[in-house]
Amino acid sequence: MKFTLNGETREIAVNPATRLIDVLREEFGLTGTKEGCGEGECGACTVLIDGEPVCSCIIPVSQVASAEVTTIEWLNGGHPLQKLFMDEVGAQCGICTPGMIMAALSLGPAPTLDDVRTALAGNLCRCTGYAAIYRAVLKWRGMPLEDGAGGAVVA
Amino acid sequence: MRSATSLDDALRILRDERRTPVAGATDLYVALNFGTLEQKRFLDIWAVEELRGISERGDMLVLGALATYTSLIRSPLVARRLPMLVEAARQVGGVQIQNRGTVGGNIANGSPAGDSLPVLAAADAVVVLRSVDGERRVLLTQYYTGYRATVMRPDELIVAIEVPPVEGKQWFRKVGTRAAQAISKIVMAGVRSSHPRIAFGSVAPTVVRVSRTERVLASTGDIDEGAGVLAEEIAPIDDIRSTAEYRLRVATNLLRRFWAETS
Ligand SMILES: Cc1cc2nc3c(=O)[nH]c(=O)nc-3n(C[C@H](O)[C@H](O)[C@H](O)COP(=O)(O)OP(=O)(O)OC[C@H]3O[C@@H](n4cnc5c(N)ncnc54)[C@H](O)[C@@H]3O)c2cc1C
Ligand code: FES
Ligand code: FES
Numbered sequence: 001m002k003f004t005l006n007g008e009t010r011e012i013a014v015n016p017a018t019r020l021i022d023v024l025r026e027e028f029g030l031t032g033t034k035e036g037c038g039e040g041e042c043g044a045c046t047v048l049i050d051g052e053p054v055c056s057c058i059i060p061v062s063q064v065a066s067a068e069v070t071t072i073e074w075l076n077g078g079h080p081l082q083k084l085f086m087d088e089v090g091a092q093c094g095i096c097t098p099g100m101i102m103a104a105l106s107l108g109p110a111p112t113l114d115d116v117r118t119a120l121a122g123n124l125c126r127c128t129g130y131a132a133i134y135r136a137v138l139k140w141r142g143m144p145l146e147d148g149a150g151g152a153v154v155a
Numbered sequence: 156m157r158s159a160t161s162l163d164d165a166l167r168i169l170r171d172e173r174r175t176p177v178a179g180a181t182d183l184y185v186a187l188n189f190g191t192l193e194q195k196r197f198l199d200i201w202a203v204e205e206l207r208g209i210s211e212r213g214d215m216l217v218l219g220a221l222a223t224y225t226s227l228i229r230s231p232l233v234a235r236r237l238p239m240l241v242e243a244a245r246q247v248g249g250v251q252i253q254n255r256g257t258v259g260g261n262i263a264n265g266s267p268a269g270d271s272l273p274v275l276a277a278a279d280a281v282v283v284l285r286s287v288d289g290e291r292r293v294l295l296t297q298y299y300t301g302y303r304a305t306v307m308r309p310d311e312l313i314v315a316i317e318v319p320p321v322e323g324k325q326w327f328r329k330v331g332t333r334a335a336q337a338i339s340k341i342v343m344a345g346v347r348s349s350h351p352r353i354a355f356g357s358v359a360p361t362v363v364r365v366s367r368t369e370r371v372l373a374s375t376g377d378i379d380e381g382a383g384v385l386a387e388e389i390a391p392i393d394d395i396r397s398t399a400e401y402r403l404r405v406a407t408n409l410l411r412r413f414w415a416e417t418s
Contacts (some may be wrong), residue, residue, distance in 0.1 A: 015156070017197060019188075038179055039189065040252060043251060046251055054251050055390065059255065060199060061323065091194040096176060103250065103251070122249015
């Protein structure tokens with residue numbers, strides 16, 4: 001089976017029913033993608049398939065045949081969003097962070113706080129209380145740290 | 156697991172062997188990870204492009220079985236003809252689930268908590284089933300024979316959902332514990348016209364149209380009378396998520412809100 005992984009064409013022989021997350025972590029050693037709940041609820045395992053965020057813990061690898069898969073490793077540690085997550089303390093234990101960042105990457109160029117909330121609704125964080133995460137994402141896009149009604153929610 | 160690349164291919168495989176279809180896997184793989192899945196042999200239909208489109212055929216809105224929640228949300232056609240389905244799709248899971256979960260999977264999975272089901276029931280939608288032997292059409296309200304039991308045969312696939320034109324104001328609400336994650340506790344979809352059409356999810360073993368309530372509202376327009384009949388008509392499921400009494404109260408409140416907001 002062939003697919004594109006972080007920009008490179010890869011080929012593997014694996015049971016097509018294997019979960020995508022297991023292929024990423026065990027076959028390719030890409031352990032940046034985390035497993036939290038294993039049931040689609042927490043978003044820790046979020047990767048992009050053809051640019052759209054999905055939970056890799058509930059996807060059979062057969063479904064990425066000829067698709068483009070992007071994981072947190074693609075950012076190489078130097079992405080502005082990664083730096084902002086650190087600066088704003090949007091990452092504490094860090095389990096949710098790769099998934100949060102991958103989900104945030106699919107946001108448009110000028111997201112409101114509401115857009116950020118919606119985009120990250122499928123990502124749970126037990127540590128930060130979310131405000132620092134929303135702040136990091138809004139600052140990355142150069143957007144005001146307020147909701148539409150003008151209440152300073154994440155400042 | 157086998158993967159089908161075309162509809163013919165998929166239907167031939169299902170004629171020859173028993174396999175469980177896999178669409179977006181958002182129900183199946185949760186069960187698999189949980190260890191509660193009995194089936195072991197699968198047929199991945201995700202790559203069957205013919206099942207993916209959203210279009211108009213005659214006066215029917217046609218949703219391919221593999222249409223995802225995201226594609227419903229993005230479709231101008233669905234926004235124009237069936238806005239209550241867009242509303243329902245927006246409230247399913249998070250973006251990750253919306254990107255993979257399909258309308259065909261929601262129907263076939265048969266959970267009485269499926270969010271698209273009350274919408275499709277209220278819209279008089281028709282499920283299109285196909286096997287190598289041909290196609291048949293079943294009203295969504297006649298598709299379920301009991302809790303998670305359907306008329307679909309093992310050699311069939313849901314290929315599409317056909318929705319006739321809907322006259323009147325459309326309304327959708329879901330009451331659950333956590334908007335993005337919870338499988339809904341109570342879902343209601345309604346269409347307000349001279350004969351209102353009202354459907355509930357999670358109040359019975361299957362999605363239900365409350366036809367007695369509809370008739371009372373159509374003939375008297377009296378919401379108190381309608382709410383009274385509703386209480387007699389539905390038998391809420393008393394499960395781990397909430398008690399029957401609570402569900403009944405929520406259902407009645409939803410009916411009243413629908414009536415007030417669509418008047
Ligand atoms: C975190 C999370 C949140 C969720 N939130 C919601 C929610 O808010 N509301 C809601 O309604 N659901 C929710 N779900 C459930 C699920 O996402 C939906 O039911 C979804 O529509 C299932 O579609 P699927 O394509 O993923 O189905 P799959 O898991 O692929 O399949 C489900 C069942 O349908 C069968 N099937 C699928 N397609 C076909 C077909 N074309 N023909 C015949 N049989 C078929 C399969 O064999 C299987 O039995 C949630 C799930 C998760 C993991
Ligand atoms: S680990 Fe995949 S959603 Fe939680
Ligand atoms: S930082 Fe610990 S779960 Fe988010």
